[in-house]
Amino acid sequence: MMLQAVNLTKRFGRVVALRNVSFEADAGRVAIIGQNGSGKSTLLSIMFGALRPTEGVLRVDGYEPYKLRERASKDMSIVFERPTFDISVRVRDVYEVLSGYGDSDCLSFFWEGLGVRDFRNTALPDLSSGEKQLVQLMQAFCRESRLKILDEPFSHVDVRHVGLIGDYILRRGFSVVFTTHVPEEAEWLGEYFVMLRDGEVVWHGGLSDLEREGVYEVYLRGEPPEGVEVLAKFGYVAIVRSDYDELVELVRRGRVRGFRRLGVRRYF
Amino acid sequence: MFPLEVITPFIAVSLFVELLIYYFAEGSPSDLRMQIFGGLLMLMTLFFNPAYVISGLAHVARSADMTVFEASMFGSWRDVAVARTLSLLIYMTPYAIMQAVVTYLVSSLCLLGPYVIMGVVLSIYLYSGIALSLSLIRSRTATILTSALALFMAPISVAILFLNYGTFHAKLSGVVAVMTYVLNPSLTYWYAITTNSVTVSPSLGLMACAFVMVAMYVVFLKWFDRVEIKV
Structure with a gap:
């Protein structure tokens, strides 16, 4: 996966969420690291094609996802940190839809392995934050997409599940771009790192560059x-x-x- | 919204039955029948249609997060937009059929043509299209409240306009007449028949309504492709 940002800037009115962000990552797993408000989620939203940059470009495997939104949505799936689910769809409904076209091994991993089956009859708005995150991860990983975009994917998940999911990512060789504010998570799963602070890149590179x-x-x-x-x-x-x-x-x-x-x- | 889906048709049927009793009462003069029919159209277009469209909108409106979740799960923004459109149209169709049948039964006794039926059906789908576009407001609550305001106020504004024009015996022409056909086609047609004060022909007015109706759905599908969502 090739991820390239050139002078990427995003403004929301007078708030500058991203300022002249530039990096080039040719890696399967990219970690975007930074504190709250550093611009991580904005960068991921642009990557999925849900937002357009104010200036500059972002390319994923050679194309700009916000210009080719339909293609981007086929190529990528996304998990966001704190979703607001407002329809009374049950977890098992999501599972049944995914069963029609999703990765069966992955579905089995989440459904049986991580225990999503245990809250199958719960409506999405009534799930705990950890359960919501597991359902989102199930949707993102099990729908066949080339790139998984994960915004703080482990922030509400049980520690033992974090280990299982991380190992699953590594075992399956998924291409992921994930954000975290936990350095150890980034170093465990990441191959390339982009460090953001106040919307700007303070550093980017591989782990060996840090030594x-x-x-x-x-x-x-x-x-x-x-x-x-x-x-x-x-x-x-x-x-x-x-x-x-x-x-x-x-x-x-x-x-x-x-x-x-x-x-x-x-x-x- | 479930109670609204049950209560609205129940009240509608009850009031229709009561009005129909007067309507079909022996010796009921034709001008009284026409007035009662106008009352039926008022009830339909000013209250029941908007209320039913909003109940349908509650069915398809989503938070921004839910929209992104669906786009991610199905792997297509376009499929989400089309599914939302079809879902609303399917929801509205039984209601549109019911309104069309009732309007046909009642209007045939007033010797009114098919225009009034077309107007009723077009109005339902036009307001559904407007509601669908408003569903792109990020908050589901804001969507429903804004839609309630728009969908109730627009047809009411036509009724108020007729009241004022009627008071001064003025003729409705040009852009204003076309707009009234767009915003409340069946009531405008009824007004045109009873007062002979609308200079735009029903066929032209309903064509304009149909055009705007189609445009609303196109706008929604195009706008959905461009809407920005920050997760």
């Missing part, structure tokens, strides 16, 4: 240990400049829970 010697993410137990140079702190995670052996010793002494090489959190 930098001597800088680590450390999982804290309480306050950061003395004598360690802390570059930034995000709650229980600190970005530190140190060496490998020193951090191993800190883990052994119980001063920190663990550590790993610095990843996308660098750009938070």
Whole structure:
């Protein structure tokens, strides 16, 4: 899958949701990372063809999806974070429709494997946020489309289901573009990363581009240990400049829970 | 909206029966019959048609999220638009048939031609088309409220216009006459027959109504292709 943005800008009145976003990703799994309000959902809406850019272009496999909306809707399926379902269609109705043309292995995975069958008689508006997300994921994955666009796909899903779904994505080799504000999710599933802040790209590239010697993410137990140079702190995670052996010793002494090489959190 | 779907036809039938009793009463003069028929048309076009169209609209209107969900699940924006259109047309058709039959039975006794029946049917589908276009407003609640305003006010405005023109014995001509045929064709035809004050022919007026009706559906399908939705 080739994803290309060139000076992509989207304004809603005076609000600039995306500003001169440019990147080129030739990868099967692209992670769009950023905090709330960074423009992730707007970018995904343009990608699905549901929004048109104010300036610039976005191309998916060579074409602009908002100009060829019908083609885009055939090629792509989408999941959004907090849907408002306002018709009394039951989950089993969605399943029955998908059974007519969807991927049977995928349907079985969601229906039996993830337990969607357990709330089959519930109307869509009455589902919990996690259940809604599972139904959306079922629709997006099981309808045969070349690209799955996923907006915060795991934000309301049980931890054990997150693992199962992520493994399923990897096993089936789906092409996905997904957003997340959790760095670990991005690094687990992503092959290419686009980091957004306030509607602008602050960084984009592959994981290997992130590597930098001597800088680590450390999982804290309480306050950061003395004598360690802390570059930034995000709650229980600190970005530190140190060496490998020193951090191993800190883990052994119980001063920190663990550590790993610095990843996308660098750009938070 | 389910109670509306039951109550509306029930009230309609009850009132029709009552009016028909007067209508068919022995010795009932033809001008009184014509007035009663005008009352029937008023009831139909000012109240029942809009109410029924709105109940149909509640059936097909969707939130923006639901629209995107459907487009994603079916893999086609166009199929969603067409399905929504057909769903509304199928919902409205039994009602249109009922109105056409009642209008035929009653109008034949007034020796009115087929224009009034065509007007009743065209009006139902025209307002369905307008409601469908309004369904592209993002919020389902806003769609229903805006449609209620438009679908009730438009035919009422024609009745008010006739009242004023009738008071001053003025003739209705040109664009205004065509507009009244578009917004309330059956009532306009009835007014034209009873007062001889509409200079535009019924055939031209109903053609204009049919043209606008078709245009509404085309507008909806084209607009659906262009509507922007942020998920």
